[in-house]
Amino acid sequence: DTGVSQDPRHKITKRGQNVTFRCDPISEHNRLYWYRQTLGQGPEFLTYFQNEAQLEKSRLLSDRFSAERPKGSFSTLEIQRTEQGDSAMYLCASSPTTGLWNTIYFGEGSWLTVV
Amino acid sequence: QKEVEQNSGPLSVPEGAIASLNCTYSDRGSQSFFWYRQYSGKSPELIMSIYSNGDKEDGRFTAQLNKASQYVSLLIRDSQPSDSATYLCAVNTGWGKLQFGAGTQVVVTP
Numbered sequence: 232d233t234g235v236s237q238d239p240r241h242k243i244t245k246r247g248q249n250v251t252f253r254c255d256p257i258s259e260h261n262r263l264y265w266y267r268q269t270l271g272q273g274p275e276f277l278t279y280f281q282n283e284a285q286l287e288k289s290r291l292l293s294d295r296f297s298a299e300r301p302k303g304s305f306s307t308l309e310i311q312r313t314e315q316g317d318s319a320m321y322l323c324a325s326s327p328t329t330g331l332w333n334t335i336y337f338g339e340g341s342w343l344t345v346v
Numbered sequence: 347q348k349e350v351e352q353n354s355g356p357l358s359v360p361e362g363a364i365a366s367l368n369c370t371y372s373d374r375g376s377q378s379f380f381w382y383r384q385y386s387g388k389s390p391e392l393i394m395s396i397y398s399n400g401d402k403e404d405g406r407f408t409a410q411l412n413k414a415s416q417y418v419s420l421l422i423r424d425s426q427p428s429d430s431a432t433y434l435c436a437v438n439t440g441w442g443k444l445q446f447g448a449g450t451q452v453v454v455t456p
Contacts, residue, residue: 262441262442264442264443266444271448272448272449273350273434273436273446273447273448273449274390274434274444274446275446276443276444276445279441279442279443286441287441287443320389322389322390324442326442333378333438333441333442334378334380334392334395335442335444336392337382337389337390337391337392338389339388339389340388340389
């Protein structure tokens with residue numbers, strides 16, 4: 232399978248713990264995005280990378296969230312001191328072009344439940 | 347605040363009929379628009395993209411775009427039970443950053 236890959240698919244954690252999600256984009260896609268989706272809502276943009284550079288972060292991305300993309304390949308999204316409001320599906324997506332109006336493709340998502 | 351609006355549904359459609367989904371957006375500068383299908387508990391799956399005014403057909407799906415009215419629609423012909431899902435309208439606000447509506451739930455009844 233050559234699609235966007237995310238790991239783990241499901242994570243249950245206690246409030247206050249740190250969690251990290253990994254995303255492997257489609258090969259040769261130089262753009263990578265993180266979105267978050269809560270029940271009954273559409274996905275919300277969190278941040279994106281062009282190669283290894285993080286170009287934009289949403290105001291939704293509090294100081295407890297950090298994303299990296301070392302070497303411009305896979306990316307990680309870490310949430311520190313998790314809160315119950317962080318419970319959501321975290322979606323990674325990648326894009327094949329560098330244009331302004333490009334199509335993005337989502338991975339299968341990582342579900343986070345904070346108890 | 348840029349917004350994307352969809353009717354939440356559920357939209358109940360008899361099997362074999364046409365499902366019509368609507369979406370309006372507020373950012374006049376947007377140039378690309380997408381429809382994603384999302385089954386319960388799964389991630390969004392791209393089914394249509396449209397960039398120019400008019401209609402774009404792909405199998406049983408037709409997307410329609412009217413930039414002057416800031417309106418995008420999706421028609422699903424010959425609806426099947428497997429089409430039962432939530433359909434998300436998304437607007438590319440630039441550099442692949444998508445703004446999504448909350449989705450329209452479609453239920454195809456046998």
